Amino acid sequence: MKKTIYLLFAFCLFACTAAWGQQLQRRPFLGVQVSPVTDSLAAANRLSGTQGAFVRRVIPNSTAAALKLQVGDVIVRVNGTPINNYMDVPAMARQFRTGEFVTLDLNRKGKQTTVKGKVQPMPFETDPNAEVRYGEVPLPDNRYARSILKKLKGKGRFPTIFFVQGYGCSSLDNLPAEDPQRQLIDGLVARGYAVFRMDKPGSGDSQGSKPCTEIGYQEELEAFTAGLKLLKQDPAVDPENVFLFGHSLGGNTAPLMAAQEKVKGLMVYGITGKPWFEYLLEVYRDQRTLLGADYVQVDQDMRTVVPLLYEFMILKKTPEELAKNPAYRTALENIMDYDGQGHLYGRHYTFLQDLQDLPMSQAWRDANAYTLAIYGEADVAALDPSGAQLVVNLVNSYHPGKATFELLPRTDHGFMEVGTMQEHVKRRGSAEESTFRPRFNQKLVELVDTWMKDKIKRA
Known part of the structure; x- marks a missing residue:
């Protein structure tokens, strides 16, 4: 039975507009957010098994919308190819071509159905109140990553925030208006800041790289650092007032970037301050008991998990090597989303191993930047405030005096107001969960704005 584990990441697919990138073309746009088919989802939707990709959201003006996909559909085949792991869907969608026909076989409320239609391109993001400027970040070996700078209309140099996303390979291009990342970006733009974001190598419009799911962490870090260096040269950016906002794993990436390319300040949300081996041990013990797992069963499971994680994260054994041990294989498949093809949690296993070796304390020291570390009161993925306080x-x-801790009440890992940690956990799996509608916490915008204004005044 698969166990739901909440780590520092999540997966999804997704005025004037000026395109100043010359190499990148608009990509095909499937436009769904997908997740694994858990045992509970299979039972609730009358499914025969856990294969396929569960559709959690259908994005307007997308291929999925044109094909009339519905939330709750399970994609079981794409162009006749079975979907064994939910991350097969974004991987296959990257191979689509705009204008070609696509066929999706679905399980819809227990019944099989097929939809067909043409692949639609990703529309450009527009905003009647702001300028949205599309660009690109040149990378070594003829690679390019999509970038987007959003600011109020008009000339001048703006204090600028580079939003650094977390673990997953989701594109930040033209996020839905209700997406909490989009609401954070738009809220900060409305307060007079320019906000820069870029897609990872191998995701979105980015070209020349292997798919994002296949690259290592160092390639990702080098791309973000190249984007920061380019951003500081933009005539619309005040180079003396550039800040990084690192969300989730992006909170680890931000100080590593700033250690190489100096910035005024760092803001991080939902982070672990510990090495990843130690963090994962806490996830598999403390988070599971927080979410209601039996303490005795957790103790028994940790007898397998501890040596498994040590051999994987510290000794750098491959999942294929580890899976030869039947107990390890069960744990890999049930709690680490192992697909049998070198991927854990939707990324190549070397990506996770890279995280263990990051010189985080050195990076924070060398960045020498004003720092705001924020913990959301109901952030299950980050577990507790200790990472931010560390x-x-x-x-x-x-x-001394350069770093500040802030607690954002009633807020989860994704910037949404969900109540206290106790209320959030109690709601999980209950009848209330299906009708509860969390909303973006606007106090995050106020918190960031107030802190930045204070730091901008300082030399």
Whole structure:
């Protein structure tokens, strides 16, 4: 039975507009957010098994919308190819070509159905109140990553925020208006900041790289650092007031970037301040008991999980090697989403192994930037405030007075108001969960704006 584990990541697919990139073309746009088919989802939707990809959202003006996909559909085949793991869908969607025909076989409320139609291109993001400028970040070996700068209309140099996304390979291009990342970006633009974002190599419009799911962490970090260097040269950006906002795993990436390319300040949300081996141990023990798992069963499971994680994260054994142990294989498949093809949690296994070796304390020291570490009160993925507080203590030990901790009440890992941690956990799996509609916490915008204004005034 698969166990739901909440790590520092999530997966999804997704005025004037100026395109100043010359190499990149608009990609085909499937336009669905998908997740694994868990045992509970299979039972609730009268499915015969857990194969396929569960449709959680259909994005307007997309191929999925044109094909009339519905939330709750399970995609079981794409162009006749079975979907064994939900991440097969974004991988296959990257091979689509705009204008060609696509066939999706679905399980819809227990019944089989097929939809067909033409692949639609990703529309450009527009905003009647802002300028949305599309560009690209040149990378070595003739590779390019899509970038987007959004700001109020008009000339001048703007204090600028580089939004650094987390673990997944989702594109940040033309996010739905209700997406909490989009609401954070738009809220900050409305307060007078320019906000920069870029897609990872191998995702979105980006070209020349292997698919994002196949690259290692260092390639991702190098791309973001190249984007930061390019951003600081933009005539619309005030180079003396560039800030990074790192969400989730992006909170680890941000100080590594800033250690190489100096910035005024770092803001991080929902992070772990510990090495990833230690963080994963806490996830598999503390998070599971927080979510209601039996303590005795967790103790028994950890007898397998601890040596498995040590051999994987520290000794750098491959999943294929580890899966030769039947107990390890069960754990890999049930709690680490192992697909039998070298992927864990939708990324190549080397990506996770890279995370263990990051020199995080050194990066925070060398960044020497004003730091705001935020923890959402109901952030199950980050577990508790200790990760953010650890970062604050670390920075202040080298640069006294430069780091601040803030607790954002009633807010989860995705910036949504969900109540206290206890209310959030209690709601999970209950009848209330299906009708509860969380909303983006606008207080995050106010918190960031107030902190940035104070730091901008300082030399």
